[in-house]
Amino acid sequence: MNRSRPFLIMTQSREQECRSDRFVLHHVPLITTERLSFDASxxxxxxxxxxxxxxxxxxxxxxxxGSVKFDRLASIGRKTSESLEAHGFTVDFEPPDYSQEGFMARFRAQPGDRVLYPVSDRARPLLYEHLGRQGCTVTRIALYRPTDNGASRKVLQELLMEKPYGITFSSPSGVRTFMKWFAPGMLNGMTVAAIGHVTAEALEEYGVSSIQPAKETVEDMILMLEERIDRGV
Known part of the structure; x- marks a missing residue:
């Protein structure tokens, strides 16, 4: 296919309303999620x-x-907060650094606080353990599980053969799915961008170097890549 503009492969699980003057954006979600059952009591x-x-x-x-009683609401990430606000909820705490480490650095719980913590069953234990050390009683619910989005494999393979400028990853789960389907060498010759140091570390495990935006958002990642191509990188 002849292309008038370079293109990016965006692998995050949600298609966001992002635009780019420099790139054609192709959304190819590597991950879908499966809701898990838990003890409703x-x-x-x-x-x-x-x-x-x-x-x-x-x-x-x-x-x-609507059925659980809680006094205050905390989130990680502007998009998480926006999703909550869109449903009428007020976020009481959001760290400026959109990571578990950023949350831990700023969040001040009181000993004895009861914390409800619904997460992926593959979530890192870092924040859960930190809250426990602060004296909180933490109820962790394994709420959902990330799974491979097999419907994307063929589309992704075809796009990779067309030599994209770059590919973006937003989670370690997405990295693992890609590496399950393709060899790391498939990324040779293109710019690899990652949201967050945990995603970047997952890529490093496969010998793949990546660049990261200062802010962990898709919009900032696109802006970073636009600035790179403008510099001829």
């Missing part, structure tokens, strides 16, 4: 904090938001 307790760390967590926990 956990929602009968009262909590000081409800902590939601992603838009996936918001999506899967939304049906329960």
């Amino acid at each position: 956990l929602l009968e307790d009262e909590y000081d904090w409800l902590v939601l760390t992603s838009r996936n967590a918001v999506e899967h926990f939304l049906p329960y938001m």
